[in-house]
Amino acid sequence: MKSIILVLLIYTCTVLGSKHYVVSKEKATWHDAFNHCKANGTQLVSVANRTDYHHLQTFIAKRLNCTEKCAVWIGANDLATKGTFTWVATGRRVEFTNWKPKKKLDNVSKAREEHCIEVLYYLKRSYRWHWRKSECRRKRYYVCEKVHT
Numbered sequence: 001m002k003s004i005i006l007v008l009l010i011y012t013c014t015v016l017g018s019k020h021y022v023v024s025k026e027k028a029t030w031h032d033a034f035n036h037c038k039a040n041g042t043q044l045v046s047v048a049n050r051t052d053y054h055h056l057q058t059f060i061a062k063r064l065n066c067t068e069k070c071a072v073w074i075g076a077n078d079l080a081t082k083g084t085f086t087w088v089a090t091g092r093r094v095e096f097t098n099w100k101p102k103k104k105l106d107n108v109s110k111a112r113e114e115h116c117i118e119v120l121y122y123l124k125r126s127y128r129w130h131w132r133k134s135e136c137r138r139k140r141y142y143v144c145e146k147v148h149t
């Protein structure tokens with residue numbers, strides 16, 4: 001089953017800065033995305049700082065042709081300790097973030113189990129590449145990275 005999924009995945013690559021990003025052509029749950037990246041010798045993408053994020057954002061927009069809505073998994077969650085997000089690639093705490101500024105009615109979705117971070121471009125809801133906590137079982141495109149050192 002897993003190998004079938006892998007075969008179905010078509011990857012596109014590019015080199016930006018020192019990082020080699022690969023965007024999936026299929027959507028997957030956060031955990032499947034994590035595993036698919038690993039199986040290919042890469043990691044679900046981490047974001048170090050604003051410059052780094054700008055590169056990633058540009059890459060996603062181009063590859064997925066985001067005109068209306070794009071939602072993409074990145075490699076961070078707070079499954080270990082609720083409220084403390086860490087990068088799966090390094091185990092380090094997430095430092096740079098790009099959450100959307102909070103609105104008054106933000107408590108609407110409090111009941112949901114949202115532990116994985118997605119990058120969201122969705123102008124209708126005022127998401128301009130902001131990060132959003134989402135349920136890990138949802139299916140999203142995702143980005144794997146290979147860091148050239």
Ligand SMILES: *[C@@H]1O[C@H](CO)[C@@H](O)[C@H](O)[C@H]1NC(C)=O
Pocket residue numbers: 006009011012013022039040
């Ligand atoms: C791994 O990623 C490369 C692109 O970096 C791609 O050419 C290759 O097909 C991928 N391999 C698998 C097994 O998905």
Ligand SMILES: *[C@@H]1O[C@H](CO)[C@@H](O)[C@H](O)[C@H]1NC(C)=O
Pocket residue numbers: 018048049050051052
């Ligand atoms: C941002 O992160 C990238 C990737 O890790 C690194 O190469 C770069 O030096 C960092 N830039 C700053 C200003 O910290």
Ligand SMILES: *[C@@H]1O[C@H](CO)[C@@H](O)[C@H](O)[C@H]1NC(C)=O
Pocket residue numbers: 065067
């Ligand atoms: C991107 O999507 C728009 C709208 O769906 C389409 O008109 C355009 O041709 C697409 N561009 C590319 C490069 O695929």
Ligand SMILES: *[C@@H]1O[C@H](CO)[C@@H](O)[C@H](O)[C@H]1NC(C)=O
Pocket residue numbers: 105107108
């Ligand atoms: C949000 O929380 C406040 C106070 O905790 C409550 O009065 C309000 O009804 C909540 N809003 C929604 C949409 O649940």
